[in-house]
Every structure is written in C-alpha cells, then in structure tokens.
Amino acid sequence: MIIDLPATTTSQVNKKLVExxxxxxxxxxxxxxxLVIVTDDGEQTExxxxxxxEASREHPCRVIVVARGPRKAAARLDAQIRVGGDAGASExxxxxxxxxxxxxxxxxxxxxxxxxxxxxxxxxxNAPAVPSEDPIGRLATRRITDAAxxxxxxxxxxxxxxxxAEGDTDLxxxxxTTWRALLASxxxxxxxxxxxxxxxxGGADSPSTDLLAGWLAAYLDIPVSRRKTPAGEGMxxxxxxxxxxxxxxxxxxGSVGTLTQPGQPPRRVALQRRENRDxxxxxxxxxxxxxxxxxxxxxxxxxxxxxxxxRPADRGAAKAAAKxxxxxxxxxxxxxxxxxxxxxxxxxxATSAKATASAPAASAGKAERKSAKSGAKSTSEKSAxxxxxAPKPAKRSxxxxxxAQR
Amino acid sequence: MTQAAWRNPLRDERDxxxxxxxxxxxxxxxxxxxDLSRKKLMPAVYDxxxxxxxxxxxGLVGFARRDWADxxxxxxxxxxxxxHARTPFRQAVWDRLAEGFRFVxxxxxxxxxxxxxxxxxxxxxxxxxxxxxxxxxxxxxPSFFPVVSEQLARSGLTDQGPDQxxxxxxxxxxxxxxxxxxxxxxxxxEVFPEESVFRIDHYLGKETVQNILALRFANQLFEPLxxxxxxxxxxxxxxxxxxxxxxxxxxxxxGAARDVIQNHxxxxxxxxxxxxxxxxxxxALRAEKIKVLSATKPVGPFDQTTAYGQYTGGWQGGQKVLGxxxxxxxxxxxxxxxxxxITCEVNTRRWAGVPFYLRTGKRLGRRVTEIAVVFKRAPHLxxxxxxxxELGQNALVIRVQPDEGVTMRFxxxxxxxxxxxxxxxxxxxxxxxxxxSSPEAYERLLLDVLLGEPSLFPVNEEVELSWQILDPVLRFxxxxxxxxxxxxxxxxxESADAMxxxxxxxxxxP
Numbered sequence: 001m002i003i004d005l006p007a008t009t010t011s012q013v014n015k016k017l018v019e020x021x022x023x024x025x026x027x028x029x030x031x032x033x034x035l036v037i038v039t040d041d042g043e044q045t046e047x048x049x050x051x052x053x054e055a056s057r058e059h060p061c062r063v064i065v066v067a068r069g070p071r072k073a074a075a076r077l078d079a080q081i082r083v084g085g086d087a088g089a090s091e092x093x094x095x096x097x098x099x100x101x102x103x104x105x106x107x108x109x110x111x112x113x114x115x116x117x118x119x120x121x122x123x124x125x126n127a128p129a130v131p132s133e134d135p136i137g138r139l140a141t142r143r144i145t146d147a148a149x150x151x152x153x154x155x156x157x158x159x160x161x162x163x164x165a166e167g168d169t170d171l172x173x174x175x176x177t178t179w180r181a182l183l184a185s186x187x188x189x190x191x192x193x194x195x196x197x198x199x200x201x202g203g204a205d206s207p208s209t210d211l212l213a214g215w216l217a218a219y220l221d222i223p224v225s226r227r228k229t230p231a232g233e234g235m236x237x238x239x240x241x242x243x244x245x246x247x248x249x250x251x252x253x254g255s256v257g258t259l260t261q262p263g264q265p266p267r268r269v270a271l272q273r274r275e276n277r278d279x280x281x282x283x284x285x286x287x288x289x290x291x292x293x294x295x296x297x298x299x300x301x302x303x304x305x306x307x308x309x310x311r312p313a314d315r316g317a318a319k320a321a322a323k324x325x326x327x328x329x330x331x332x333x334x335x336x337x338x339x340x341x342x343x344x345x346x347x348x349x350a351t352s353a354k355a356t357a358s359a360p361a362a363s364a365g366k367a368e369r370k371s372a373k374s375g376a377k378s379t380s381e382k383s384a385x386x387x388x389x390a391p392k393p394a395k396r397s398x399x400x401x402x403x404a405q406r
Numbered sequence: 407m408t409q410a411a412w413r414n415p416l417r418d419e420r421d422x423x424x425x426x427x428x429x430x431x432x433x434x435x436x437x438x439x440x441d442l443s444r445k446k447l448m449p450a451v452y453d454x455x456x457x458x459x460x461x462x463x464x465g466l467v468g469f470a471r472r473d474w475a476d477x478x479x480x481x482x483x484x485x486x487x488x489x490h491a492r493t494p495f496r497q498a499v500w501d502r503l504a505e506g507f508r509f510v511x512x513x514x515x516x517x518x519x520x521x522x523x524x525x526x527x528x529x530x531x532x533x534x535x536x537x538x539x540x541x542x543x544x545x546x547x548p549s550f551f552p553v554v555s556e557q558l559a560r561s562g563l564t565d566q567g568p569d570q571x572x573x574x575x576x577x578x579x580x581x582x583x584x585x586x587x588x589x590x591x592x593x594x595x596e597v598f599p600e601e602s603v604f605r606i607d608h609y610l611g612k613e614t615v616q617n618i619l620a621l622r623f624a625n626q627l628f629e630p631l632x633x634x635x636x637x638x639x640x641x642x643x644x645x646x647x648x649x650x651x652x653x654x655x656x657x658x659x660x661g662a663a664r665d666v667i668q669n670h671x672x673x674x675x676x677x678x679x680x681x682x683x684x685x686x687x688x689x690a691l692r693a694e695k696i697k698v699l700s701a702t703k704p705v706g707p708f709d710q711t712t713a714y715g716q717y718t719g720g721w722q723g724g725q726k727v728l729g730x731x732x733x734x735x736x737x738x739x740x741x742x743x744x745x746x747x748i749t750c751e752v753n754t755r756r757w758a759g760v761p762f763y764l765r766t767g768k769r770l771g772r773r774v775t776e777i778a779v780v781f782k783r784a785p786h787l788x789x790x791x792x793x794x795x796e797l798g799q800n801a802l803v804i805r806v807q808p809d810e811g812v813t814m815r816f817x818x819x820x821x822x823x824x825x826x827x828x829x830x831x832x833x834x835x836x837x838x839x840x841x842x843s844s845p846e847a848y849e850r851l852l853l854d855v856l857l858g859e860p861s862l863f864p865v866n867e868e869v870e871l872s873w874q875i876l877d878p879v880l881r882f883x884x885x886x887x888x889x890x891x892x893x894x895x896x897x898x899x900e901s902a903d904a905m906x907x908x909x910x911x912x913x914x915x916p
C-alpha cells in the first residue's frame with residue numbers, strides 16, 4: 001500500500017502511521033532499527049529503497065528516505081508512506097524536500113525515528129565530508145558511505161580516513177568480506193608460515209583494492225604493494241608470498257575466483273561483486289564500531305603504490321611471479337622492487353603473446369568501467385531487473401505467512 | 407610450526423564480519439536418493455555455497471543403488487536445489503559447486519562399491535584439493551550402520567592422516583531403548599571416535615531454539631523468575647497435523663514417544679531447565695545439559711501422569727483422513743502410539759516441585775511446536791473476585807515453529823469505569839520478519855559438522871540419559887497394551903486432559 005501526503009508536515013505523517021497501525025494491525029511493531037537514506041531525488045532513490053526493502057527481511061526496520069529535491073523550488077515537504085507488499089518487511093517513509101528545506105533533512109527525520117532503537121544513516125551516493133558531523137550523521141549510531149559511488153573514489157577514501165569516527169563504515173569495505181574470508185581461511189591451514197610480502201592488484205579507481213591492501217598491511221605488518229589495472233575493473237588479484245610458495249587469489253573475469261596454494265590443486269570459487277542489498281544486510285547486522293576498518297584506513301599510507309600496468313597480468317605471468325619472488329623477496333626486501341619489475345615484464349610479454357586472447361577481456365573491462373562510472377544508473381537497472389524477478393520471493397513469503405496463520 | 411602454536415595474523419576477534427569458512431573438505435551422502443537428502447541436505451549445501459561458507463573446491467559425493475553417472479546425479483541435485491533452496495539461484499555459484507559432484511553406485515554390502523568410493527574420495531583430494539577431510543552423512547536406517555561402518559573401515563575410508571579429519575553424521579532414531587542405543591553407540595564408536603560422531607537433531611539447529619539460551623542468559627528480565635518460586639509448570643508441545651504419510655515402515659513399532667520425546671522434547675527441556683554454563687564452549691554447554699538430564703525423572707504413577715493414544719479416521723481440516731490402523735503398511739492391531747504425553751520432574755533446587763509436561767502427536771489440531779512457561783498466580787490479589795474472574799495465569803510462550811517468536815501473557819485492565827482485569831498477550835515476532843533470511847536448521851548444522859563445531863549435537867551420554875528417562879514409561883505402556891483412540895484433528899485422547907486435570911491444570915491450546 002502506498003499513501004501520498006503532498007505538502008505535509010511530519011506530525012501529519014506520524015498521525016497517518018498510527019492510523020495505519022490501528023487499521024492494519026501490527027504494522028510498526030517489532031522494528032529493530034531506523035534506517036535513514038540520504039540521496040538526491042532521482043533514479044538512485046528507488047534503487048536504494050529496493051536494497052533497503054530486501055535488507056529489511058533480515059532486519060525489520062523503518063526506512064526513512066530523505067530525497068533532496070531542487071534547491072530553487074519553494075519550500076515544501078512531500079511525504080509518501082509505503083507499507084505491506086510495497087515495503088518488504090519494513091515500512092518506508094519517503095520525504096521529498098524542496099527549496100531551503102532540502103538542507104534541513106535532520107529536522108524532518110527526528111520526529112519519525114523509532115523510540116529507543118538504533119539509527120543507521122546511509123548515503124548511497126555522495127557522502128558529506130565528515131559523516132559524523134553531518135546533522136543526520138549525528139543522529140545515527142552507524143554511518144554507511146560508499147566510496148565507489150563517489151566521483152573520485154580513491155580521494156574519497158582519504159577523506160574517510162581523515163574524518164573517521166566510531167560507527168563509520170563504507171560499502172567498499174563490505175564488498176571485500178568474501179575476499180578477506182577466503183584469504184584468512186587460506187592462512188588457517190598448513191603450512192603455518194609467515195607471509196613475507198603481498199601484492200594487491202585492481203582497477204585504478206577501485207577503493208576496495210586499496211582497502212584490501214591496507215588491511216593486509218595493518219595485520220601482516222609486511223610490505224604491501226598495490227598495482228593498478230585500468231579503471232573500472234574492480235578487484236583483480238591478491239598474492240601473499242610465503243617461504244614455501246605464494247597463496248594467490250585472483251578474479252580476472254569479475255565473477256569466478258581461483259585460489260592457488262603450493263602443494264594443492266587450484267580451486268575455483270564463485271566470487272562475484274556483491275550487490276548493495278547483500279552489503280546492506282551485512283552492515284545492519286552489527287552496529288558497534290568497526291575497529292578493523294579503522295585500522296585498515298590508518299594503514300593506507302603504508303601501502304606502496306606500484307606503477308600502473310596497462311593490462312591485468314594474466315595467470316601465467318602471476319605464476320611466474322610466484323616462482324621468482326620467494327627466494328629474492330624473503331631474503332632481501334630490496335630485491336622486491338626488482339622482482340616486481342620482473343613481474344611487470346613477464347606480464348607484458350605474456351599479454352603481448354596472448355594479445356588476441358586478452359583483447360576481448362580488455363574490452364569487457366571497458367564496458368564494466370562504463371557501467372561503474374554511471375554507477376547510479378547501472379544499479380537502478382539492476383534493481384529493475386530484480387524488480388521483475390521480485391514477485392516470486394514475495395509470493396513465497398506470502399504463502400509462508402498464510403501457512404503460519406492457518 | 408604446528409597447528410596449536412599458529413596464530414593466523416589475519417584473524418582478529420574484533421573482526422566480526424569474517425565468517426568462518428570450512429577448510430578444504432568433502433561430503434559423502436549415503437542414501438542420497440531419500441526425501442531428506444533431496445528436500446533438506448542438497449538445498450542446504452547449495453545455500454551454504456551461495457553464502458560463501460563452503461571452501462573452494464568442495465566435493466559432494468552421492469552413494470546409492472542407482473545406475474547413475476556424475477551428470478545424472480548433478481541433475482538430481484540441480485532439481486532439488488531449484489525446488490527447495492532458500493537463497494536465489496546463481497549460475498556462477500552452481501557451476502563451481504557442480505564441478506565437485508561425484509556419484510558412486512552400489513549397495514551397502516558391496517565391497518567393490520566402497521573401493522570405488524575410496525578411489526573417488528582420493529581423486530577428489532587430488533583434483534579438487536579436499537585435503538583428506540571428509541564427512542560421511544548416513545541418511546539411512548540404523549540397521550545398516552554396522553555394515554556401512556565396517557565397509558568404511560575396511561576400504562580405508564576412515565583412516566586419517568595428521569591434520570586431516572573424518573567425521574560421521576547420523577540421524578535419529580538413536581536406538582529404540584537404552585540397550586539398543588548403547589549397542590548403536592558401540593558400533594559407531596568402533597569405527598569413529600566419539601568426537602567425530604555428529605548426531606543430527608535438527609531442532610537444535612533452529613534459530614528459536616538457540617534463542618532460548620539468549621533469552622535466558624542475555625537478559626536480566628527473565629532469569630530471576632526462572633525457578634520454582636515463580637514457575638508453576640512448563641508445557642512442551644510438538645504437534646503435527648499430518649498422519650504418518652509414507653513412513654509406515656519407519657513409524658510402526660517406533661511410535662510418538664521414541665520418535666519425538668526422546669530426542670527433540672528432552673533436548674528442549676534440557677535447554678529450558680539447565681543452569682547457566684560457565685561459557686558457551688561446547689564442553690561447558692554439554693556438561694550443563696548432562697547435569698540437568700541426569701536430574702530428570704519421569705513422574706508416576708504412570709496410569710495417571712502419562713497418556714498415549716492412536717488416531718482414528720474422520721474429517722480433519724476439510725479432508726477425510728484415514729485412521730492409523732487403516733493407513734497403508736500398518737500391521738492390523740498395531741499398538742504403536744501416535745500421541746504421547748509424559749510428566750517429568752527435574753530434581754534440582756531450582757525446579758523442585760515444578761512438573762514439566764511433554765506431549766507430541768500426529769493428526770492433532772494444527773502443526774505447532776512451543777514451550778510454555780506458566781507462572782504461579784500472584785500470592786495476593788487486592789481486587790474483588792469479580793474483578794479478576796477473567797484473569798488466568800501469566801505465561802511466557804516460546805514458539806519454536808511455525809511463526810517463531812515469543813508471546814507473553816499477562817493481565818491488563820479492561821478499558822471502562824469498572825476495574826476489570828483480563829488476559830492480554832504481547833508478541834515478539836522473531837520468525838515473522840526473519841523467516842525469509844534466517845538459515846535453515848540443516849544449513850547451520852551441516853556447516854558446524856564441516857567446521858567441527860560440536861555444541862549443537864547431542865553426545866552419546868545425552869542420548870543414553872534420555873532413554874533412561876523414557877524407558878520406564880515405555881515399559882509401562884507396553885504392559886498396558888492398546889492405546890486410547892482419539893479423533894483426527896483433536897488435541898489427543900481424553901486421558902491427556904485427565905493427567906493435567908488431576909493437579910488442577912490444563913493444556914494450553916497452542
């Protein structure tokens with residue numbers, strides 16, 4: 001059910017909510033948190049609401065969308081309440097703010113927060129410079145930003161580092177969880193050896209790649225170098241050098257990863273880019289400060305920025321690197337630079353040899369870059385696709401619910 | 407460096423995002439063509455893979471008497487996953503998972519088939535890097551356990567090298583009385599040491615059941631009331647609205663008490679009644695469960711404190727249903743009970759004098775599992791009798807399924823000029839909003855097997871203690887003979903109501 005309240009006030013919205021609860025039964029009971037989404041009014045708004053609705057199935061919440069309209073218009077608040085099938089397991093309140101009101105979102109949000117429940121703020125697009133000091137950010141116990149959605153993702157990370165406050169988190173960090181879990185589990189197993197150096201490769205504009213390098217630098221206390229592939233390619237590979245050989249996790253095509261360890265056959269693993277919905281579910285699961293993210297941000301300056309390479313090194317080249325580095329890398333850290341150059345050389349020869357083979361891959365990378373650049377658009381398209389598929393799960397849940405009533 | 411001395415630098419206990427992914431391993435399912443395997447196990451494997459919790463290179467081997475190749479098996483798994491999986495289907499995840507499917511045709515007494523299985527497992531170690539770590543899921547009747555374990559040992563499948571593990575997963579029934587349970591434990595323990603035996607009681611994998619411990623030990627609100635001073639009695643109910651369906655061969659001769667009370671209900675009782683464990687370490691939890699189970703006794707005289715019945719045909723929920731004796735495959739004159747209710751007491755200071763009523767049955771009013779803690783009445787009511795006529799006893803109800811959650815019942819003033827108090831309920835809909843995404847019980851339990859995390863699996867001592875509690879009642883019923891008939895769709899035979907009425911109590915209608 002969708003109810004429009006044009007040119008209204010928050011007290012009228014509140015009144016309507018209570019009225020709806022009286023009519024429809026326990027609509028607003030059992031909500032565990034309030035999620036405030038701050039966006040500019042546009043296509044991006046619906047994509048964010050969709051992700052929040054999906055997340056609400058695990059975390060029943062009240063979603064308040066603050067959609068900032070044109071600043072030049074006359075001051076006006078248009079509200080929309082969505083409950084039931086249109087809102088997953090949540091109730092969604094969309095507040096469209098026009099004119100001078102657009103910058104006064106916090107004052108509209110305060111009366112609608114659930115009593116005594118945590119508040120989470122999410123900026124799916126551009127985030128304020130200091131999230132914890134933003135009027136809405138100040139209301140929240142947890143503030144979710146997305147460096148990848150900003151105009152300059154790498155720069156955004158630096159801003160995050162300087163402005164970090166407890167409760168801050170970033171979706172570029174959340175997207176890494178599967179990578180980190182695989183790497184950590186690889187080190188759970190024998191041989192139990194110290195990692196001597198690491199190389200992380202990914203798109204020049206991929207903040208996740210930088211964060212992964214930072215994480216390794218923070219926790220392994222070793223030289224970590226970050227190599228760049230063309231922008232838009234996302235995470236590409238991680239190599240952890242050890243005495244007995246390298247642990248390598250690579251994802252050249254953006255969906256299937258390969259984990260290689262000495263003495264074991266290479267293993268393939270599904271490692272697709274995580275959707276916003278999944279990331280949001282993970283974010284809402286924990287509302288305490290993320291110390292590991294903090295440590296990772298602080299370790300970013302320790303990461304050595306290597307030269308940009310024109311094409312991602314393919315697996316053959318990486319393997320050659322794995323063979324050459326352990327001897328040199330472990331003994332003399334100085335030699336690491338040399339071996340890295342060797343890797344780059346190996347990569348270029350390998351790629352030139354396989355120029356025809358890797359050309360399609362490169363063009364695919366370009367396409368991906370394009371879609372990443374118009375990030376908002378692509379997510380909205382994705383969500384539209386999901387929207388079509390959505391009736392199925394909804395139906396299923398409906399069936400389940402009616403079964404429960406019976 | 408050895409495993410014990412190794413500290414993984416990438417693991418930080420503050421890093422709560424990192425899930426524990428099982429190490430390299432494979433799963434071998436015996437009885438892979440069965441219902442359970444298709445409806446629960448295979449979808450659970452896929453869901454785990456989809457959540458990224460299975461190791462890269464995971465292997466799944468099916469063993470059954472079918473003339474299938476690996477692809478045919480893959481097709482069967484595919485259909486099971488498409489039909490029953492909880493999470494959305496992703497081709498990339500499926501493709502990676504399907505690379506690890508193998509099928510070995512054969513019977514349980516065929517040594518050649520087990521040699522093939524051993525070779526297949528070895529091949530998986532080499533090709534997929536399962537690292538010699540394998541779990542064997544015996545989704546087969548317990549009568550086959552001896553022959554299968556013997557074959558596993560003979561073909562060398564149970565031999566594990568250093569840094570490797572072999573585990574076995576078995577399902578209920580864990581025997582049919584104390585003696586047979588001991589036999590079964592011996593047979594299994596001959597081949598697998600107790601720490602590698604995982605007994606699946608899928609109830610313990612349910613979120614709501616795990617929530618019992620959170621509810622009790624994470625809150626200040628309930629624990630002070632959790633004793634004989636405030637609690638009048640506890641009712642644990644697991645009711646099914648279906649009959650025995652196609653399980654006649656399994657059910658006849660087993661009955662409701664052995665099927666449900668011995669495992670599910672007594673485990674629920676243990677979780678409700680146990681003392682606070684020192685920590686959530688598996689060993690600490692298990693010690694408390696064992697303590698409370700060894701303090702639990704059935705209350706007699708059994709002709710007044712227990713009830714057992716058998717459903718007869720009739721109309722239930724708009725359908726004509728058969729009586730138990732008319733069901734296909736049931737021996738004429740069978741005295742197997744389809745309804746069982748018993749009274750237990752927990753002989754500890756905390757619970758002295760508080761009866762625990764356990765009941766279960768088939769073809770009852772509706773499908774429901776719940777635990778109701780019914781509190782004593784207030785010792786003094788400063789109201790006239792007329793004011794509190796409609797006030798019952800306070801209750802805290804944990805709904806295990808369906809519609810998982812917690813209900814509290816207490817008195818509240820009826821709006822109006824007169825002071826009148828009536829029961830109202832307050833509801834916490836745990837399941838209602840969470841069902842979609844909370845993992846299936848089998849998903850959780852399978853992952854725990856692969857991780858070697860034993861806290862949700864009963865050990866042989868718990869199984870044997872449960873039989874010790876139930877055996878005297880079963881013997882009494884066997885002497886009594888024919889169970890009391892009850893009509894399908896009702897809440898059991900009259901003797902069930904009588905056993906409560908005897909002490910002025912009554913069953914809650916769930």
